[in-house]
Amino acid sequence: MEVRDLHAWPSTPAEAEAIQERLRPMLELDAPGPAKPRTVAGLDVSYAGDGGGTGTRLAAAVVVLDSATLHVVEESVAVGTAAFPYVPGLFAFRELPTLLEALRDLKTTPDLLVCDGFGVAHPRRFGLACHLGVLTGVPTIGVGKTAFVGAYEPPGRRRGDTSPLLDGGQVVGRVLRTRDDVKPVFVSVGHRTDLDTACRNVLDLTPGYRLPETTRRADRLSRDALSG
DNA sequence: GCGACAG
DNA sequence: ATCTTGTCGC
Numbered sequence: 001m002e003v004r005d006l007h008a009w010p011s012t013p014a015e016a017e018a019i020q021e022r023l024r025p026m027l028e029l030d031a032p033g034p035a036k037p038r039t040v041a042g043l044d045v046s047y048a049g050d051g052g053g054t055g056t057r058l059a060a061a062v063v064v065l066d067s068a069t070l071h072v073v074e075e076s077v078a079v080g081t082a083a084f085p086y087v088p089g090l091f092a093f094r095e096l097p098t099l100l101e102a103l104r105d106l107k108t109t110p111d112l113l114v115c116d117g118f119g120v121a122h123p124r125r126f127g128l129a130c131h132l133g134v135l136t137g138v139p140t141i142g143v144g145k146t147a148f149v150g151a152y153e154p155p156g157r158r159r160g161d162t163s164p165l166l167d168g169g170q171v172v173g174r175v176l177r178t179r180d181d182v183k184p185v186f187v188s189v190g191h192r193t194d195l196d197t198a199c200r201n202v203l204d205l206t207p208g209y210r211l212p213e214t215t216r217r218a219d220r221l222s223r224d225a226l227s228g
Numbered sequence: 229g230c231g232a233c234a235g
Numbered sequence: 236a237t238c239t240t241g242t243c244g245c
Binding site (some may be wrong): 044045047056085086088089091093094095116117118120121122123127142143146147148149186 | 232233234235
Binding site for chain 3 (some may be wrong): 045
């Protein structure tokens with residue numbers, strides 16, 4: 001798929017934050033999302049050794065699924081190194097270069113990108129999903145396994161139950177239960193989608209497990225890429 | 229000021 | 236993210 005050229009790379013956290021502030025205005029957050037995407041891609045990254053600093057070996061995987069059957073349409077993996085130290089709020093800069101490489105190798109252009117992490121549920125409203133959205137132009141959502149920013153009440157115990165994720169007086173995401181009596185996930189929009197559609201998409205991708213089928217596939221693929 | 233902090 | 240044994244439940 002077509003991916004925009006990567007911007008100048010930051011060498012300090014301050015520079016990285018400046019890039020987020022500069023790209024944020026490019027987000028489209030008022031557009032309705034893809035209610036019936038034909039293809040949905042999941043992205044995930046696995047690390048070899050210690051995932052703290054720069055230079056660690058990593059593998060970025062993208063798996064494209066047919067949304068109707070959840071069957072694999074295409075896969076792509078790229079190996080590289082962590083491009084930035086892990087700093088909460090600047091997480092995207094670690095895996096962005098390798099993820100973009102994997103996306104570029106795709107012949108399919110997915111209708112939706114499901115990212116591991118967050119979209120606007122971020123200190124500067126510009127998490128990984130937002131960054132990938134701006135660089136690809138494709139609708140993106142973020143699905144996190146734990147909370148990062150914001151406060152929330154526990155959603156009901158049944159699949160489909162939700163509660164708003166609030167930060168700074170605004171709704172930045174939604175806490176969504178994808179399975180009865182199982183820890184919920186944290187959904188936030190990245191680019192070109194609304195929150196209702198994002199949650200609908202996540203439920204469609206979780207017929208049997210807590211995490212979206214897309215991320216589960218990508219997780220396995222990236223993990224295997226580091227082993228063999 | 230202190231602690232918490234996506235992956 | 237990754238390092239790791241056993242254990243409870245469907």
